[in-house]
Amino acid sequence: MSIDTTDRAIITALQGGLPLVQAPFAQVAEGLGLAESDLMDRIAAMKSSGVIRRIAAAPNHYKLGMVANGMTVWDVDDARIDALGPQVGALPFVTHSYERPRARPDWPYNLFAMVHGATRDEVEAKRAQIAALLGDACRGHDILYSTRILKKTGLRLKERN
Amino acid sequence: MTLDATDRRILNRMQDDLPLVPHPYAAVAAELGLEEAELLDRLARMKKARVITRFGPFFDAAAMGGAFCLCAMAVPDAEFEEVMIKVNALPEVAHNYQRTHRLNMWFVLASETPGGIAAAADAIERETGHKVLRFPKLQEFFIGFRVAA
Structure with missing residues (x-):
């Protein structure tokens, strides 16, 4: 999949993570000047093409005692x-x-x-x-x-x- | 911080994909039998305590037309810090670990373009004078990333 300018802006906005708020996609969309539904559609497309593998937590093994x-x-x-x-x-x-x-x-x-x-x-x-x-x-x-x-x-x- | 049973259930669930809905945390909270506010509060605490290093999308550079490559170098002890500084300075170096082996520096190069990997590895060889062994993935045997919490 080739990513366009809007996708790049979305990836850049999400590199640091997804906000821990009730409506995280609405908050990110607002920062990008997009509608929440447009942002979610683009994330869905990036998930189906494999650009986004999943939206999930990266645990710290060391903090979990897995040293x-x-x-x-x-x-x-x-x-x-x-x-x-x-x-x-x-x-x-x-x-x-x-x-x-x-x-x-x-x-x-x-x-x-x-x-x-x-x-x-x-x-x-x-x-x-x-x-x-x-x-x-x-x-x-x-x-x-x-x-x-x-x-x-x-x-x-x-x-x- | 000490994780209680609820934190552990949350951490296990949150290593799987978040539903793509307007209120995703409410949906996960309902799955776990929690209030949305409690889930958000516990996630924020685990993130602050660095139990969760990051919460968000995992991107695949290869699917964007780019590439990842695991690389290794045998760095003499006396030069280790100097070489580390040179290697870490490249934006393509996503993670870098010191490991117990003659090949003692292992890092992942991530690039938006396939050619970016070779260019970065070649640059490291030029700048450090040491060979960069390249181990691109041929197959991934991956069932699911999961730390039993």
Whole structure:
């Protein structure tokens, strides 16, 4: 989908979030000089085209006590990743999971699964469950814990018309 | 702040999509058996306490004709802060994490144009003198983002 100037203005207005007021769309629409119904129609169109995935809360894992954040990475047989990837993604403790290209020789892994927990032991136990699920389709794996958030801003559109 | 059972139910529900209706919080409050004012008050408190980092639309740069790409670098410890400042200075860098591995800096590039990713990664290589490994997503195995609260 190509987005027009009005869509860009809407995205820019919503980058910081949706207001926590009774009629949030009316408030945002007023700021943009649009009718509430026009704004909602455009948001609906952006949702159906996938530009907006959902309108939801982004929780802070650290504040919820989920201080161990492990990026588990797996070298999975290419012939079996289409079948196994969705099973890994469906595990309740996996928050994101992707197939990505390997970068040999530096990086042999093609499946990434994010796992959060209150402790590293908890994350290791979850990692063992993924290992059991992948079985002999997996030729090697590793886990990278985050030790510091260096930046977190999300998508920012550049200023332009 | 300490979350009570109601806060936890709210947080779980609000990780799913908000209904697109003129009074969406009233609709969610009704689902949860709460008053709209109480839901708004609790959401505002969780946002203020940074339990919720952001409430709003999640945008997909790829669907706008742009792209996302996970990237990694192996940065020597002595240069880490200097490289971090250079990397974070690019508006295309959406998140950046230090991780426990030889590849110790992991960041996501988000661009409105597919070419913007390569341009940003190339610029980081030029400015830092270190290789930027690029891991664009090939497939997403995604059922639903959910922190059990």
